[in-house]
Amino acid sequence: MTRHFSEDHWNSDTSVFARQVLEECRLTAPPICERMIADHLGIEIKAVSQELVDSYMEAYPHSKFPMHPDGVCAWLQKRSNGQQLIWVLPGMFPGRRRLSIFHECGHAVIPWHGNLDYLCSSTDIEAPIYHRIEREAFECGIEFLMPQQMFVKDALSLSMGIHAIKQLSNRYQASMEATAIRYASTHPYPCAVLVVKPTGYLRDPVTVSYSVHSSRFPERIRRGTVVSDVRLIYQAWAQPQVVHPGEVLASTLGSSAKVAYIVDSMALGASGKVLLLLWPPVSIQQGVF
Numbered sequence: 001m002t003r004h005f006s007e008d009h010w011n012s013d014t015s016v017f018a019r020q021v022l023e024e025c026r027l028t029a030p031p032i033c034e035r036m037i038a039d040h041l042g043i044e045i046k047a048v049s050q051e052l053v054d055s056y057m058e059a060y061p062h063s064k065f066p067m068h069p070d071g072v073c074a075w076l077q078k079r080s081n082g083q084q085l086i087w088v089l090p091g092m093f094p095g096r097r098r099l100s101i102f103h104e105c106g107h108a109v110i111p112w113h114g115n116l117d118y119l120c121s122s123t124d125i126e127a128p129i130y131h132r133i134e135r136e137a138f139e140c141g142i143e144f145l146m147p148q149q150m151f152v153k154d155a156l157s158l159s160m161g162i163h164a165i166k167q168l169s170n171r172y173q174a175s176m177e178a179t180a181i182r183y184a185s186t187h188p189y190p191c192a193v194l195v196v197k198p199t200g201y202l203r204d205p206v207t208v209s210y211s212v213h214s215s216r217f218p219e220r221i222r223r224g225t226v227v228s229d230v231r232l233i234y235q236a237w238a239q240p241q242v243v244h245p246g247e248v249l250a251s252t253l254g255s256s257a258k259v260a261y262i263v264d265s266m267a268l269g270a271s272g273k274v275l276l277l278l279w280p281p282v283s284i285q286q287g288v289f
């Protein structure tokens with residue numbers, strides 16, 4: 001399908017392209033079906049087998065095809081006859097697989113992404129920080145997976161906390177990590193998601209891998225910040241499936257602010273990464289915002 005968009009969309013929020021497709025498909029409630037979106041765009045989804053990997057390597061002998069967890073997990077192929085295919089590696093968790101497919105749909109609908117083939121890494125949650133093209137496809141893919149208007153309405157119907165992110169993750173069939181990012185980046189109230197990871201060093205054992213803040217969160221906690229209060233992190237590692245509620249002083253997150261945030265923590269799978277959701281107590285919100 002050839003899609004036409006005004007040049008005014010250049011440099012705009014690329015989620016507009018996903019919203020247009022969602023409207024065309026008349027999809028108004030989650031979970032959004034990735035096959036329906038791909039069908040609508042005339043894109044075939046193919047699972048990769050070893051045979052297919054071999055034939056791809058034959059076609060692109062100089063490309064890298066790393067099969068380890070940090071490697072490529074999906075790509076969009078645009079054939080010269082106009083046919084488009086999304087290739088997906090087997091064995092991904094369903095939420096991760098859905099985001100990968102939607103991400104590739106993003107490359108397909110963003111007009112200035114042109115006729116390139118895209119190899120997209122499973123680390124593309126962090127890659128957007130560095131790569132504009134990937135960021136754009138990620139934004140568009142996230143809009144397919146968790147359309148903002150319905151997502152914010154659902155988020156506001158739940159009490160703030162990681163339990164809400166879990167419910168939304170189930171409702172939208174998205175990974176916890178992607179849902180947490182969506183939650184913090186769209187929530188109308190002040191909150192922040194930090195994903196922290198072990199450094200392997202006894203001194204400063206935990207640092208911030210990345211952070212996402214709602215527009216009303218009063219400060220920015222940067223990547224690389226040392227987390228000096230690690231009790232909630234250790235609890236999360238000890239009981240991985242459990243949400244651990246607590247409180248954390250802003251000063252233990254490198255801030256000069258003399259406030260304590262309410263915090264939930266939960267381990268993200270067996271990766272060693274821990275998700276933290278912070279938000280100010282209502283009394284502070286009333287005083288500060």
Ligand SMILES: [Zn+2]
Pocket residue numbers: 103107118119120121133134137
């Ligand atoms: Zn990509």
